[in-house]
Amino acid sequence: MHLTIREHVSLAPLTTLGIGGPARYYIEAATVADLREAVAFAGARSLPVFILGGGSNLLVSDVGFPGVVIRVQITGVHAKPQGECVVLRAGAGEAWDGFVAYCVAHGYWGLENLSLIPGTVGAAPVQNIGAYGREVREVIESVVVFDPLSAAERTLTNAACLFGYRDSVFKHGDAKQLIVMGVSFKLSLTPRPELAYKDLATRFSTPGVASPSLAEIRDAVIAIRTAKFPDLSRTGTAGSFWKNPVVTIATLESLRARFPEMPSYPVDATHAKLPLAWILDVVLKAKGYAKGNVALFHQQPLVLVAGRGATCREITAFAAEIEARVAEQTGIMIEKEVLVVA
Ligand SMILES: Cc1cc2nc3c(=O)[nH]c(=O)nc-3n(C[C@H](O)[C@H](O)[C@H](O)COP(=O)(O)OP(=O)(O)OC[C@H]3O[C@@H](n4cnc5c(N)ncnc54)[C@H](O)[C@@H]3O)c2cc1C
Incomplete structure (x- = not known):
């Protein structure tokens, strides 16, 4: 065995929230052989x-x-x-935004709206990351995984990934054990800007910027995100702490009777997605709400921020309070987007 296996490694510095105790064992796997050894060690x-x-x-x-x-x-x-497209295979350990920057620099269309999302390429399909009107599932061709059960590699097609809103097969059942090794993306060589999302539409409605370039879209997304999210180098956060709730049209209508201004986005003929940030801000008046070391970010209440010294226990209690208040005011049970590791 040539792997370096470390013991009692603090996980806090390895997360953007900066919270949490140690891993009993910690292994960095740079090859499929490393993964095989690491999985065998655990087994x-x-x-x-x-x-x-x-x-x-x-x-x-x-x-x-x-x-x-x-x-x-x-x-x-x-x-x-591949004709009008390019197929890119990226290793799971690549930094997501570095990969997006590479695609933008090479003129590959499809990922620019997902600029500046933290994390790795390997996690992108797990959560089906999305922002500014795009979801990564739209451009994923396939995902190569290491299956610990068979100790072998296999490839899942886009359809086999069962992508949904911040959801995929990798979050359910036996597939939770699959380890993403690489992701193949099919990107366009011809422009296909997606600018319908409000913040981007406003940005590019200026006369003279009729057809923005890839770099202009990436720069705009970075500017919007920088203004909206806390500075990760100074503030602990995991981004949006909860998912936007998806409700039936009947529920939406009964909520609209009480909150006529409530925005919504169509999901299908019978469901709509509600912006939880609006509910937290307008219904709960909780923008900037703070307790101890934990708060809802003053610019975007869906983003929970943790100060120095915050604990998982404190965040869990704070989140439970917010969840109860949303349920009390709207009848909606909100679901965490963030994964709790215990
Ligand atoms: C400031 C901020 C802004 C954010 N904005 C957005 C946003 O706009 N849109 C959005 O969708 N998300 C956003 N996020 C959430 C987060 O960045 C994404 O979910 C990201 O994809 C997580 O990547 P990660 O590598 O950090 O994964 P981790 O947090 O390390 O892990 C997340 C999950 O993926 C699994 N996982 C990670 N790597 C692999 C792998 N190789 N194989 C199998 N499973 C794996 C983990 O086990 C875990 O279940 C934001 C987060 C922050 C802090």
Whole structure:
């Protein structure tokens, strides 16, 4: 065995919230052989495995994780032209925004609206990341995984990934164990800007900027996000703490009777998505609400921020209070977007 296996490694610095206890064992896997060894190490000790990316969507328990944390560090980007498109295979350990920057610099359309999302390429399909009118599922061709059960690699097509809103097959059942090694994206060589989302539409409605370039869209997304999200180098956060709730049209109508201004986005013929930030701001008047070391960010209440010294326990209690208040005021049970690791 040539892997470096570290013990009692603090997970807090490996997450953007900066919270959480240690991993009993911690392994960085840069190749499929490393993954095989790491999984065998855990299996031999009957220990649970947790796959860590950039730690930007996690709330780690104060007591840490009692098993083996494997951080996938498989890197590399390979591009293959295919007619009007290009197929890019990126290693799971690539930094997401570095990959987006690479695509923008090379004139590949499709990921620019997802600029500046923290984390890794490997986590992108797990959460089906999305922003500014785009979801990553729209451009994922396939996902290559290591299956610990068979100790073999296999490829899942886009359809097999069962993508949904911040959801995929990787969050359910046996597929939770699959380790993403690489993702193939099919991007366009011809412009296909998606500017319908309000913030972007406003930005590009200026006369003279009729057809923005890839770089202009990326710059706009970065500027919008920088104004909206806290500075990760100074503030602990995992981005949006909860998902926007999807409700039936009947529920929407009864809420509209009480809150006529409530915005909504159509999902299908019978469902609509509600912006939780609006509910937290207008219904709960909770923008900037703080308790101890935890707060809802003053610019965007969907974003929970944690000050120095905050604990998982404190955040969990704060979140439970917000969840109860939303349920009380609207009847909606909101769901965490952030994954709790315990
Ligand atoms: C400031 C901020 C802004 C954000 N904005 C957005 C946004 O606009 N849109 C959005 O969708 N998300 C957003 N996020 C959430 C987060 O960045 C994404 O969910 C991101 O994809 C998580 O990547 P990660 O590598 O940090 O994953 P982690 O947080 O390390 O892990 C997240 C999940 O993915 C799993 N995972 C990670 N790597 C692998 C792998 N190789 N194989 C299998 N499973 C794996 C983990 O086990 C875990 O279940 C934001 C977060 C922050 C802090």
